[in-house]
Amino acid sequence: MDAIVRALTRRSARGRDEEDDAADEDDVRAFVGVIEKYREQPTVLDPMLGGVIEPLMDAVARASTEANENENENANAKANANACCRALDALSSVRGWKTCVRFYPNAAKYLEPAVRLLREARVRGDNTWETQRVLTSWLSILALAPFDLVSIDSAIDPHSSRSKIPSVVSDLMRECKHFLGDPSAVRDVAAQTLAKLLTRPDMSEALREFMTWSSATLRGDVNDEKEREMIFLVPGVLRALAAIYKIGSREQLLPYAEGNWDDAQYCATRLSLAKRSTMVRQLSIKLASRVGLVFMKPRVVSWRYDRGARCLQDNLSGAMQKPPTKQLTTAADEDDKCDVHMAVDDIVEICLVGLRDAETIVRWTSAKALGRISSRLPRDFGDEVVGAVLACLSVIESDSTWHGACLALAELARRGLLLPNRLVEAVPRCMDALIYDVRRGAHSIGAHVRDAAAYVCWAFARAYEPGVFEPFVDQLAPRLLMISCFDREVNCRRAASAAFQEAVGRLGKFPHGIDIVTVADYFSLGSRTRAALTVAPFICQFEEYRRSLLEHVLDTKLTHWELATRQLATKTIRALGNLDPQWIGDVGIKTVLSRATSSDLSTRHGAVLSIGEMLLVTQRAKTKLEDDCFERVADLVQSMEREKMYKGKGGEIMRGATCRLIECVFLCCDENHKIDSKATDAFVYFAEESLQCCNGDVQAAASDAIAAFTETNYASRGSHRAHCLLLRHAEIVVNDLVGVVRRGSALVLGGFPVTSLLAAKNSEDKSATLRAVITALSVATKPEEDVEMRDAETRVNATISLSELSVKLMCAECHDIDDDDIAFVSDTAIATLLGCLCDYSVDNRGDVGSWVRESAMKCFPVLVAALQMRNALAADQSQNIMTALLKQAFEKIDRIRCQALVTLVQLVRGGDAIRVRMRVQAKLTVHALSGVPDYDVLQCCLPATVETAPDASHVSTIFATLTPVLGAEAYVNAALSGWFLSCGSVGDSLVRFSTDALLRAIRRFEGLPDIVVASIIQDLCQNKHVDRVTVPALRVCDALISHGALDQAHTHAIQLIEAIRCECFSSRDISKLVTGSACLAHFVGAADSVVHESASMGLLALMANRFPRVRCAAAEHLYIALLAVAEPSRGTENAAETLSLNSWDAPPSVMKETRKIIYSLLGLDLPAFMLKASGKLRDRRADERENSTYASLVGDTGY
Template identity: 30%
Template sequence: KACPNCCFCALFHFTVVPVILKALTYDEKRGSCSVGSNVRDAACYVCWAFARAYDPSELIPFINQISSALVIAAVFDRDVNCRRAASVSYRILGTFPHGIDILTAADYFAVGNRVNCYLTISVYIAGFPEYTQPMIDHLVNMKINHWDSVIRELSTKALHNLTPRAPEYMANVVLPRLLPLSVGTDLHTRHGAILACAEITHALCKLAEENNRSVTYYFNEKSLEGLKQIHQEVLAAICLFFFLYLSVCQFFFLTVCTLIEKLSLSKMPFRGDPIIGGWQWLINDSLRSLPLVSSTARQHIKESAVSALAALCNEYYINEKGEADPALQDELVTRYISGLQNTEEMIRCGFSLALGALPRFLLKGRLQQVLEGLKKATIISPEDVSFAQARRDALIAIAKVCQTVGVKGEGSQEEYVCKDNVTQIYATLLNGVTDYTTDSRGDVGGWVRKAAMTSLMEVTLLLVQNETELINANICKQIMCWLAQQAAEKIDKFRAHAGSVFLTLLHFDRPPVPHIPHREELERIFPRSETETLNWNASSEAFPRITQLLGLPTYQYYVLLGLSVSVGGLTETTLRYSAQSLFEYMKKIQNDSSEMESFCETLLKVFEDNLRNDRVSVPLLTMLDQMLANGCFDIFTIHPFPVKLFNLCKEEIKRSKDVRKLRSSIGVFCGLIQFEGDMREKVLFQLFLLLCHPFPVIRKTTASQVYEMLITYSDVVDPAIMDEVMTILSDTNWEAELTVVREKRNHLCDLMKVPKPQLVSKVKYGNVLLSFFLCNDQLFY
C-alpha cells in the first residue's frame, strides 16, 4: 500500500532538508566582514515554521538531522541572534532526543554568552551520544578554519573540553585529520589546526594520566612525528613571510608557543630530542618579539612565550635529582639578565617576564644575581625614562621570583627570600610606588605604581604566611602609608587598586599582617563587612573614607599629599567629592588648636617637600586657594603659618612661566589678605608685582582677583580711596603696554601706601630680557 506522505517525504528528504542543513552553517567572508548571519537566521525560522505547519509525527524521519544542526547552531554560531533563533526553534519543535534536558541547558538567555556556549553548554550536550560526534565534526570542519580568530581559538578550547566525551574518536580520527591541515597552505586553517592539535593532545594526555596509562596510549608513532613536524614547518613559514607579512609571523609565534606549552604540559616523550633546542630558540625569539608589530600583539606574544618557557623548563630541563644542568642554567639566566639592559623596551619586558617564569631549580644559586638585574631594570635613567612597561614587568617578575624560591629566614640569599635580601626587595618595590613618569601616552608611571602595589601585597602575604618576623615595623608603615596616598589620588583605576590592596593587607588574618599602624582605627573606618561593597572607583564613596585617615598622625602626611593632587585636579567629580570631604574634616577640627596646628605643619611640610614639583605644587596651590576661600584657617590670627605659606608660595612661582601655576598663586595671595598685620603689606606688594607681570593674562587675572578680594575684605583699603582704587582696577586695560600698566600700578601703590617696586637693572640672558625690582632691601624678579 502506498504511503500517503511519500511525496512529502521525498520532497523533504531530497530537496528541503539538505538546503536547510547547509543554510544553518552558511558563512562566507567578504572583505573585513562576513555574510551569512541573515541566511542562518532565516534557516532557523524555517525550522520554526515546520513545527507550526506540520504534525510532529510527519517530521520524525528527519528529526535527528535537524536536531543536530539546530543544537550546533544554538551552541556554536558566531552571532547571538542566530544562537537564540536556533534555541527557540529547537524549543518549538520539541520532539528531539533529550529535548527537555538540552532546552534547560541551552535556553534563550543561556546562549547569549558565546564563551559559555563553547566551553560549558557544549560539554553538557555532548554527553548525549546522538550529538557528540556531530558537534566535534562541526568544530573540525567549519570552525577551526573560521575567518574570525576568536572563533578559531574558542573552537580549539571546546575540542579540548569535548575530548573526554570521545577520546578514541579524537585520537584515531580527528587528530590524524588535523595534522596535515596544520602544515597546509591556508593560514586560517593552519592556525586553527595547530591550536586544535595542541589542545586535543593535552586533553588526551591528561585523560591517560588520570586512568594510569602511558601518555602515549592514544598516540602512534606517526602522530608523534606529526606533532614534532609542526614546529619545523612553522619555522620555514616564518623565514618565508618574515619581511612580507608581519601579522602572519605574529600568528605563527603565538600559535607555536601555545603548541610548545601544551606538548610540554602533556609530558610528551621528547626529552633529549633536538626538537627541544628548536623550541627554546623560538621562545627566546618570541621574547624579543617582532619590532614592527603593534604593542598589543607583542604583549600577547610575550605572554604566550613566557607560559611556554615555564612549561618547557619544568618538563624537560630537570633531571632525576631535581636539579638543572649547570651549563644550561648559566646560559638561560645570563641571557635573560643581560637582556634587561637592552636598548629596546619590549626586549626588557620579555626577559623580565621570562625570569619571573623560571622554576626554582633554575634560580637556585642565582637568586641574588636575578634580583640585582631586575632591580636595575626598575631604575629610571635619562636614557630609558619612558620605559614604563619594562619597569612594570620587572616589578611583577620580582614578586614571581620571590614566590617561586620561597622564604627561609636563616637561609642563603642565593636560594631564598631571607633576612639578608628582604630589605633590598622591599626597597625596590617601594621605589616603584613613586614612579610618576608621564609622556605622550599620559601617566605611564601608573602602570609601574600598580605593579609595585600588587607585588608589595604578594611579597608581604608570602612573608606573613611563612616568616612573619622578616617584616619589620618600618617596612609595614611605609607600605600602608604609600597605599593610603595612592588611595587618595585622582585616577580612579589606580585609586581603586590601591584601596583594594590596602584593605586586603588590613583584613588578612591567616595570620594577620603585623605592625600595621593604627589598626583598630583603620578597622573602624574600613570594617571587614564593607570590604567587598566599598566602591573605590566612585569618588563619592572613596574620599569620605580616606579623608578620615587625616586624623591618624602616621597617615596624615601621605593622605594629604594624595588629596592635594585630587582637590587641585581638573576632573570635576574627583575635585568636588575630594574637596567636600576635606572641608568636612577641617570643620571637625576647626576648634581644636592642637589638631589644626598639626594639620598646618603637615600641609607646609608637603608644600616644602614638593617645591617646584609641578605634579604636586600646582594642584596644591589650587587646593590652598579653595581652603583659604572656605575659611579653613580662620582660627589663626597671629601665627607663623601664614608667613611660612606666603614665603613658600613666593618661592614656588619665582622665575616661573607656568601660567596655571601663576594663576593659582594669585588666588592664594588674595586669600592670605585675611591675615592682618605685616602680612597684608607683603601680600599687596606681591600682587602689585604680578600686576606688571610680562604675561598679559597674568596681569588681567591679578587685577580681577584683587578687585574681588577688596570687595570681600573691605577693611584692607581706606573707605575714602576705595572708589578710586576699584575704578583703577576695573577700568585699566591691564593687557596694554607695560609702561602704561606700570604707571597705573604705581598710582595704586601710592594710594594704598604700599612700597613701589623699583626697576634697578636689566640683564640680557640669551634672547631673554630679565627685569629686577628692589623693595625693602630685597631683590625681586
C-alpha cells in the same frame, strides 16, 4: 504623576499669563521625565492609564467645546489644550497610541469640535505637532460613532441630496490628507483615522472620492520641485490604502481592487521613489498583498497541514499521537476548483522579488504577504510558492535572499502551508542556513540569516506532529546545539536555544532535551565564553551530541576568519577533548597537523594553536599517539621557519601560536614522548627570538614556553642551561638599549623555577646569582634617566617578575636559601613595589606610570602572603604598604582607585590572595595586617570582602567610604596627598564629589584644617615645580579658602604664602600662575600685616609677568581683594582705583610706573628686582647723556 496631572487640569484657562505658561512647561517636562522611565517596560503603566488619560482628555474636550462657545477665550483654551496634549503625546510615545486611545472620550458630540480644533492647530503650526497627533488619534475613535454622520453634522442642509459627503467628513478628510504628507508620526495616525472613517457603511461616496484622489496622487508626475513633497506623501497614501484594505470588507473594496492593484504595481516597479525609499517598497508590497486577499474569497484551505490537538505531557512521554482524522486534500477537493484572479500571480511575483530586497523590513513584509496569500490558494499553486521560496535558498543567492526565504519558510510552516512531503527539501536547507557565514573583507555577514533559520526551526516545532518530524530530529538537534553554544552573535545563540526548547516541549523527541534546556538557557548563553566553555562541555556528556560538536569546532571554528573565535575554539577543543580523548588522538591531531602548513592564514593559525592543546589532552588521558607524532610537530616548527610563515601578514600571531605549541610540547615530554636535543635547541632559540617581538601577547607566549622548558625538560637532568639563560636575561634587562628587548627579558625572568636560581655549585655563587637577578629586576622597575630609553612595559613586567621570583623563593621547600638571602629578597621586593607606587612617568600615551602602580598593587597581596609564611614582613613595612595604598585609593584614575581598594580589603581582612597574571602555583593566604596603626579605623571603613566592596570608579562612593581614614594620624597625610590630586584634577564630577567630601570631612574632624594646610605646604615644598602635584595643591587651597574651610588668619598662613610664591617664581605654566594669584588674593585682606604684605607683594610680582593673561588675572584678583577689605585706608582705595583704570594687557615695561604707584599706595617697599632694574636704567641714561655731546664725539675721534 497624579500631582502633575492635577496641576495641568486644574489650572484655569481664563486669565492666563506668562507664569501659567511657564508652569505648564515645567509640569509637562516633569511629566515626560516620569513617563520616560517606563520606556523599557511600558506595560507597567496599564493599571494607571485610565487615571492619567481621562483627566487630561477631559481638559482637552472641555477646551474644544469652550473654544466653540466662547470665541474671546480661544487663545487661553488652546494653550491649556496644547499643554495637556503634549503630556498625552509623551504617554502615547511610550505606551503606544492605539492603547491610549481606548481611554479617550467617544461621545459623538465631540466630533465637530475636535475637527475644528485640529484644523486650528494645523493652521497655527508652531509647536503644535503633539496636539495634532493627539487630536488625530482621538478622531480615529470619534469616527466610529454608531450613528449616521449626516445626523451629527450641524452644517448639513436638510434639503440637500443624501449622496453628498457631510461637511464634517470633508473637513476631517482634508486634514488627514494634509497629514499624509507630514514626515512626523502623525502621518501613521492619520492613515488609521482615514481607514476607520472611510470603511464605515455610510461612507461609500467618501471612499470613492478618496480612491480617486489617491490614484491620481500616486500616479502624478514627480518633478524635482514636487519630489520633496512626494517622498513623504506617497508612503502616507500607501499606508492609508493598506489600512483601508485591512479594515474594510471584501464587498466594499472589490470594486476598487483592480485600480489599487495597478497603483501598487506602479509604485513597486515603475515609481522612481521606490528605488530610494524603503518605506515605499514595503508599503507597496503590503498594499499589493492585501489587494490580493480581496481578489480571493476568505476561506481556510482544506489542503493545509493541521497538527490537531497538542498535549505537552504526551510529547514528553514520547507517546505517539493518532493521525488526524481530517483527510489531507486531494486534487478533487472543491476548494481547489475555485478560480484565482489573474493578478494574484503578479502579486506573488512581487512578493518573491521583495524577499530579495536589501532592507529587512521589506523582506519581512514580503514573507508575511506570501504566507497570507498562500493560505487562500489552491494546493498546486501553494506548492509552487513553496518551491519558489525553497529555490531562494541556493548558494548563488545573496545573504538578503537567504534571510527573506527563511522568513517566508517560517511563515509558511507556521500556517501549515509547508506540507510534510516538503520537509525533505526544507530541513537540509534550513540546516545550511543555520551555519550561513560568508566573509566580506574584514568582517562576515550571515548573523541575520542564522537568526531567521532558528526562527524556521521554531516554526517547525510548533507546526508538525512528533511522528512527522521524527526523521529529522537527529539532523536538526545537534545543529541547533552547535549554534546555541558556538555562534558569535548572542541573538543567534539565544534564538537557537529557544528553537531547541520549543522542539523539546512540543515534539518530545530530542534526546536529553529537558536536561539540556535547564542548562542552556537564555542567561547562560549570554556570555560567549560561558556558552563555549561551560554549556558545551555539559552537552558533550551525552554521546548523541559529542562528536557533532567536536567536529563543528574542528572544521568550522578552528578555521574561522576571526582571531578571537579561533582562540576560543582552541580552549573549547581542550575542554571538550577531555570527554573524548580517543577521538582527539585518532582524528583531531591528524586533521590539524595536515592543516598546519596551509596557505590560508586562518586555517594555519587555528591548526597550530590547537595542536598543543590536543597534545595536552592526550597526555593527561594517557592516550597512545602515533610514534612519529612528536617528530612531525618538531619538524613543523622548523618547516614554517623555512617557509617564512613568521614574516609578513599574520607573522606575529603565528609566532604566538607556535610559542604556545612549544610550551605544550615541553609540558607533554615524558619517558614515552621525547624530542631530541636539536629540536629542543630550535624550540628555545625560537622562543628567545620571539621574546624580542613588540607584540605583548607573543612575548607572553614566548616567556611561558621558556618557563615550561626550564621547569620540565631539565628538571631531572640538571638546570645548568636554565641557569645560564637566567643570568643572560638578567644582564639584558639592565644593560640592553632597546626597550622591547628589555621588556621580553623582564617578563621571562619571572617564569624561571627556583632550581635555576640555586643551580650554582657553592652557596656563595647561589647567593650571588639570587641577589644579581633580584637586583636586576629591581633596577628595571625604575624609570631610566635617559627619557628615550624609558619603557613602561618593561617596568610592568619587571614588577610582576620580581614578585613572582620572590614568592617562589619564599614558598620553596628546599633549605638552600639562608636567612640573609630571605631578608634581602624581602626588603628588596617590598622597597621596589613601594617605589613602583611612586611611578608617575608620562609619555605620549599618557600616564603610563599608572600601569606600573596598578601592577605593583596587584602583586602586594601575593607577596605579603608569601612573606608571612617566612615571618619576613616587618611592622614598619606593613605600615608603609598601607600608607602607600591609601594614597592611591584617593587618586584621580578610576582603575587605580579600584585596584587600591581591592588590595586594601585583602590586606586588612585577609583571605585567599587574588593572583593576576602571576605564574605561581602555590595556594597563598593573606593574614590580616592587624598590627598596623589604627587598624580598627581601617576595619570600620573597609568592606568585609572584595565581592562586597563598592565600585571605586564611582567617586561619590569611594570618598564617602574612606573618609574615616582622615581621623587616623598615621595615614592622614598620605590620604590627603592623594585626595589633593583628585580635588585638583580636570574632571568635573571627580572634582565636585572629592571637594565636597573633603569639605564635609573638615567640618567633621576637629583639627583637620591645620593638617590640611600643613599637608598643602608639605606638598608644595617637597615637590617644587612638579606641576603634577603643585597645581592640584594650589587648586585645593583656592577651593578650600573660597568655601570658608580655611581661615585667612591661619597660624601657617605666612608659610603657605611663601610656599605659593616660591612655586610661582620663574614658572611658565599659565594655569599654575593664575591659580597661585587666586590663592594669594585670599590673604590680601588679612589683619596680620606680614601676611598682607607678603600676599600683596606676590600679586604685584605676578602683575609684571611676561604673560598678559597672568598679569590681568593678578590685577583682577588684587582689585577684588582690595574691595573686600573691611576697613580700607585711603591708599587702599586709591590702589583699587588705579587697578581699575589701567589695562594690564599692556607690556610690563609700559605699566612699570603704575606698579610703582600701587607699591607706594599700599605702603610696600619696591622689590629688589625693580630697584636693580631702576639702577641699571639710570646708569644707561647717564651714559647716553655723556655720549650725546659734541665733546664726547671729538674725544672718541682722538683729537
